[in-house]
Amino acid sequence: MSSRVRMAPSPTGLLHIGTVRTALFNWLFARHDSGEFRLRIENTDTTREVAEAVDQIQDSLRWLGLDWDGPATFQLDRMDDCREVAQRLVAEGKAYEDDGAIRFRMPDEGVTAWDDVVRGRVEFPNEKLEDVVLVRSDGRSTYNFASPMEDVWDGITHVIRGDDHISNTPKQLNIIRAVGAEVPVYAHVPMVYGSDGKKLSKRHGAVSVEEFRHAGYLPDALVNFLALLGWAPDGETTIMSRAELIERFSLERVSQSPAQFDYDKLDWMNGMYLRAMPLDDFAHALILYLGEQGYDWDAELVRKTAPLVQEKIARLGEFPGFAGFFFEDVEPNPDDLGDATPMLEAAQAALEGLEPFTAEAIEAALRAAADELGLKPRQAFQPIRVAVTGSKVSPGLFESIELLGRETTLARLSAVRAV
């Protein structure tokens, strides 16, 4: 029998990166196994539902490339079915009414146990299990009832979820058995924490997929990074394509201990992915990203700047700050300029009639000018960089000047001298 798994977010806000990590494990498992990966929206708590959340969740998943099989389903749509089952359980004496709600009668003795794929054998004494509410007094089923029932109806073979659900599992197990269905295999994966060992949240940095997208991370890099949080194919491999991830993934190698989200490592990895891209792809990603973020910069010019920045940035979001001077006027800080009038004059003179106006020729001309003034390259070029790019940090100076063009370069050089 082929496997079927699911991710089951509740539509209460933007898709959390921790949820994605768990979803990714489901997805990798399904793709590895030629199984199905379903998307179920757990919206039984209508009071917490956020209107746009369902669309946002699906957008985020699509952007990440985590494709799901079949249409997304909604837990609320099965309320009637749940109520029916609950009634049957009441009739069978397995559940009872309580204040208008329906509660499940948990066993009082013995233990409820299962073999968890990542934790091994897990046992719960039944005396600790509460009689959970199946259906609220207003008729809506609860999560602990709807979720296992849907797993049954959808033919879910493996429930792969965060280990914060461990204590729900014995309850759900008993419910599933009570309705006479077959229980799925459970795999509780550890959660993702922030740098302080606490649940990953806003104050640690970006947490929603939207934020990572906005910051200019690549889906492939994010997926690669997330896969390595609590899973490793061996001790050596770190950069893996989706295909390799799928091929090598197995639940048995998922760690039992929680992992901390390391933003530095993500940046490093994203940089690796950025640099590994063919130049055209990189330029394309850049143009797409800038468009998404609302920049109306000339795509052709962006394309031309791409080779100058590809090795320099780790996130696409660094581009505007790093290469914005190609598209917008600059305001150099006089303090960064220092007292460099002679070199700036010399540079102006050197570039004025230079032919051809290419990076190589520009470099040769400026080096000659620096020599003449007895300046070291560093001393000579820094003020030019500040004048032309508006910053002490920039792409290669000579290439930048070539791309910027003679006119703009000269204008910027004389602008700082006028101050």
Add this chain to the structure above:
RNA sequence: GCCCCCAUCGACUAGCGGUCCAGGUCGCGGCCCUUUCAAGGCCGUCGCACGGGUUCGAAUCCCGUUGGGGGCACCA
């Protein structure tokens, strides 16, 4: 309070009784390269939480301690 889980460098991890005076990656430090910043190359720093066992032999198995996390809703 009760129940459950986790424990290797600062971080992610490899290790599943000898091949480990613990390997890889990020970070950090140094050097090289160099027009800035990166990138790249080379070198280095840092760890088996603690205490008892078991065993010829333990990072690996068992027990306890400590530390951390999660759960105990008519939330999911």
